[in-house]
Amino acid sequence: MLQSPYRDLHASLKQTFPASQLITDPLRTLAYGTDASFYRLVPKIVVVVESEDQVQELLAQCKAFNTPVTFRAAGTSLSGQAVSDSVLGLLGDNWDGFKLSDDQSRVSLQPGVIGGQANAKLAPFGKKIGPDPASINAAKIGGIAANNASGMCCGTAQNSYRTLSSMRVILHDGTLLDTGDQTSVNLFRQSHSALLNGLRQLRDDVQADPVLAERIAKKFKIKNTTGYSLNALVDYDDPIDILQHLMIGSEGTLGFIAEITYETCVEHAHKASAMVYFETCEIAAKAVQLLKNAPVAAVELVDRPGLRSVQDKEGMPAFLKDLPDDATALLIEVRGEDETELQDKIVQATQSFAHIETVHPVEFSDDPNVCARYWGIRKGLFPLVGAMRETGTTVIIEDVAFPIEHLAAGVVDLHKLFKQYHYDEAIIFGHALEGNLHFVFTQDFNTESEVERYGKFMDAVCEMVVHKYDGSLKAEHGTGRNMAPFVEMEWGVDAFALMRRIKNLFDPEELLNPGVIINDDKDVHLKNLKPLPASEEIVDKCIECGFCEPKCPSRHLTLTPRQRIVGWREISRRDAAGEDSTALRDLYVYQGMDTCAACGLCATACPVGIETGSLIKMLRGREAGKGSTRLGQWFADHYGVAMNATAMGLKAADLAHGILGSKVMQGMTDGMRKISGDRMPRWTPSMPSGISFKPEPSVEQDGDVVIYLPSCASRTMGPARNDVQKTPLPVVTERLLKRAGFQVRYPDGLNDLCCGQPFDSKGLTDVATGKSNELSEALFKASEGGKYPIVFDTSPCSFRMKGMNGDSLNCLDMTEFMHDQVLPRLHIQKQNRKVAIHPTCSTQKMALDVKMKAVVEACVSEVVIPEGVGCCGWAGDKGFTTPELNAHALRKLNRSLDGISEGYSTSRTCEIGLSEKAGFPYRSIVYLLDECSR
Structure with missing residues (x-):
């Protein structure tokens, strides 16, 4: 139960916010009490805000x-600045505005746009945003700007502060200022003269103190996100400019950034990288200083422990194991507008440090695969430590910067501190051109002595960075709670007093993210530490970074993969401690298990490779019990009978649909579902008709042999009644394959065969494996021991069987077979049509989305992949049993479908939900190829 004043606030909020936007249940508030840092603060109320008006109302x-x-x-922040034990205002779906100027020199972004998505939209114009944090594919613009996040290439010249053009900001009193609108600015000058006069006074005070002004200018010559952006008081005279630049890096403590307009940066298409090895860190640091004046885009440093941690990984050069104990690598990248410029920059970069001896010859490569391997080494260091840590410990990444002339000495001193405080697994890497180093180590927060060790270590690090080198304690991760006690140490009394005055000007009641940046509690960085207890081995290595969340179809409906792990960890902790977990368990059934698509896309974004769906399927198996297992086994043993019954049921439903019509049928079935307590599967007008596909006996013919496996869905689910296409997929597929000159064969006992996916999604692992093995044996026999290719017409099936059989059988998805072997044999009559395609989760996991698009592009003039649609949320049968998941996953589908009346995919069940939401049929890409090759 909420206590006052939160009880009264919640009652008041219910008068103006929809109930769905107010979250108070203990599972979701726990989930939102976690960000990527090692702190936890559970909010009393989470309020989902969907507009500027709602932000103003909440304030x-x-x-x-x-x-x-x-x-x-996005909650990817690393310093504890996105958690609260009070009210958490969470960005909803409607903050994804993107507007590019006619000359592409500026882009206006709302705070909910993910950085990587912004760059994807800018890429066709050869542009990008300046900030490039490692979390760019998960972090949102609001957080990137509010933390002044940078990254590997943007340095201090292309971060949010330097590339800011204008912004829309909402202040503590609800006032909206648009600094790019002169009318708004003029009104603000009148209504908020006191605030602007206060900023003028701050500016004047700094300029009247040349020592302080020089210190501020010097501090921002290297990366620095400790405290507020005091350089705004040095760089700008107009208080409006000062105001908007103070908002950058303010971590939500001064106001809410509702939109930011960036000056775009050039994204060169031609790139080359080299991994250069030096005998010692000191030698590498000399090369860095020389490269500072060379035409390089990035220089990343990796120390010897970091190299040692990856030297046994696949694809790593053998000589890594023989490098000296103090060896250090520099990953150097150059970029050019064309090949000539690129090669010229390679020469200049190489010559800049040519007189410095390297362990191996310097070799730049413009091969994308080689470059990806180099950057894979660098980007994999943080998650690698996270994956190797002892269960129950936390992985911590700290973020300091030294003046570049002190880079080598700083690395040496950090290694000394690692040894002194027994952080033997710690590694160092970072953005060398900016003197910015990250060091990663693991920490146990479960005992008082371990917390004390961490506290003493951080004291020593801060003392060294500040008093020995006058460096930055936070270069790009933001101050947060983590470094708030040390802001005054780094900046000094006078500069810190300026920061207090800034906070008081913008937030006199101290209601905006209190405790972040300005905090009088010198031990706040040692409080509210997040537990990471053992729960299940398959997810224990999760570092709760949140990179997975944009991939999840249930995000904003219930929980994300990160949040499912957070919830199950807490349930496990309570169980282990003998505490009551009933309330969380009851909520977890629906929020954690029932609404999880278990699609596996989360693993494609996870730095540690965790597939949260595997956890959920395991938990479903436990919940199912012996009765469900026996029932599942019966269905597996009588699969042909079950499929025949399914086909008959679909035929009956289709017949009723024809007699009653869509409206009456929908109303009747919805009513029956409601009466059943939602136990009856949901019916939709896009429901497939029933078929019972049985192949004709094979006839010997000329042509290359291919083994074709129509999936269960393809064998029982025909086109929907409202689809003009009436021919079942297996018939069309066989016809197309024969047209391309292939001899089509089927495995024996086809009607009883299944890849096991339907059982696996229910957590019936043993039953699923039994069906997979049965299918593998049939395919082995049909393909004469793997002699012939085996083609699946449904991507989830091909993905599963590829994983089950490895290289023993040549299992191919229809997408790749059509692209690689069928398309070249056909005469395609390209149509002037615009169509949509949906790469299924399995298509994406097999990295076949590019080939899928290429197949369709060979047939039609324009192909659209709807933005904001990843997993469709149908998840085998969830569209029947938990239709809200499918509806939520496809809520943005229609935004991209103007002028389109047909869609294509590679999974019959996914196509049901897509067809319903789009208002036109989605079919297999086989239909399109067949039509365009007649």
Whole structure:
């Protein structure tokens, strides 16, 4: 139960916010009490805000009840700045605005746009945004700007502060200022003269103190996100400019950034990279200083422990194991507008340090695969430590910067501190051109002595960085709670006093993200530490970074993969401690298990490779019990009978649909489903008709042999009644394959065969494996021991059987077979049509989405992959049993379908939900190839 004032605030919020946007249940508030840092603060209320008006309303309500509020975008922050034990304002779906200027020189982005998505939209114009944090494919613009996040290539010249053009900002009193709109600016100058006069006074005070002004300028010559952006008081005179630049890096403590307009940066198409090895860190640091003046885009440093951690990985050069104990590598990247410029820059970069001896000859490569391997080494270091840590410990990544002339000495001193405080597994890497180093280590927070060790270590690090080298304690990760106690140490009394004045000007009641950046508690960095207890081995290595979340179809409906792990960890912790977990378990059934698509896309973004769906399927298996296992086994043993019954049921439903019509049928079935307590599967007008496909006996013919495996869905589910296409997929597929000159064969006992996917999704692992093995044996026999290719017309089936059989059988998805072997044999009559395609989760996991698009592009003039649609959420049968998951996953589908009346995919069940939401049929890509090759 909420206590006052939160109880009263919640009651007031319910008058203006939809119930779905107010979250108070203990499972989801726990989930939102976690970000990528090692802190946890569980909010009392999570309020999903969908518009500027709602942000203003929330601020007004929190002010009326004197309750603090913290705004959160993606929650990928590493310093504890996106968690709160009060009110958490969470960005909803509607903050994805993108507007590019006519000359592509500026782009306006709302705070919910993911950085990587912004770059994907800018890429066709040869542009990108300046900031490039490692989390760019998960981090949102609001967080990137509010933390002044940078990254590997942007340095200090292309971060949010330097590339800011204008912004829309909402202040603590609800006032909206658009710095790019002169009318808004003029009104603000009148209504907020006191604030602007305060900023003028701050500017004047700094300029009247040349020592302080010089210190501020010097501090920002290297990366620095400790405290507020005091350089705004040095760089700008107009208080409007000062205001908007102070918002950069303010971590939500001064206001809410509702939109930011960036000056875009050039994204060169031609790139080359080299991994250069030096005998010692000191030698590498000399090369860095020389490269600072060379035309390089990035220089990343990796120390010897870091290299040692990857030297046994596949694809790593053998000589890594023989490098000296103090060896250090520099990963250097150059970029050019064309090949000539690229080669010229390679020469210049190489010559800049040619007189410095390297362990191996310098070799630049413009081969994308080689470059990807180099960058894979660098980007894999943080998650590698996370994956190798002892269960129950936390992986910590700290973020400091030294003046570049002290880079080598800083590395040496950090290694000394690692040894002194027994962080033997710690590694160092970072953005060498900026003197920016990350060091990663594991920490046990489960005992007082371990917390004390961490505290003493951080004290020593701060003392060394600040007093010995006058460096930055936070170069790009933001101050947060993690470094708040040390802001005054780094900046000094006078500069810190300026920061207090800034906070008081913008937030006099201290309700905006209190405790972040400015905090008088010198031990706050040692409090509210997040437990990472053992729960299940398959997810224990999760570092809760949140990289997985954009891939999840249930994000914003219930939980994300990260949140499912957080919830199950807490349930496991309570069980181990003898505490009551009933309330969380009851909520977890629906939020954690029932609404998980178990699609596996989360693993494609996870730095540690965790597939949260595997956890959920395991838990489903436990919940199912022996009765469900026996029932599942019966279906597996009588699969042909079950498929025949399914086909008959679909035929009956289709007949009723024809008699009653869609409207009456929908109303009747919805009513029956409601009466059944949602136990009856949902019916939709896009429901397939029933078929019972049985192949004709094979006839010897000329042509290359191919083994064709129509999936269960393809064998029982025909086109929907409202689809003009009436021929079942297996018939069309066989016809197309024969047209391409192939001899089509089927495995014996086809009607009883199944890849096991339907059972696996229910957590019936043994039953699923039994069906997979049965299919493998039939395919082995049909292909004469793997002699012939085996083609699956449904991507989830091909993905599963590829994983089950490895290289023993030549299992191919229809997409790759059509692209590689069928398309070249056909005469295609390209149509002037615009169509949509949906790469299934399995298609994406097999990295076949590019080939899928290429197949369709060979047939039609324009192909659209709807933005914001990953997994469709149908998840085998979830569209029948948990239709809200499918509806939520496809909520953005229609935004991209103007002028389109047909869609294509490679999974019959996925196509049901896609067809319903789109309002036109989705079919297998085989139909399109067949039509265009007649």
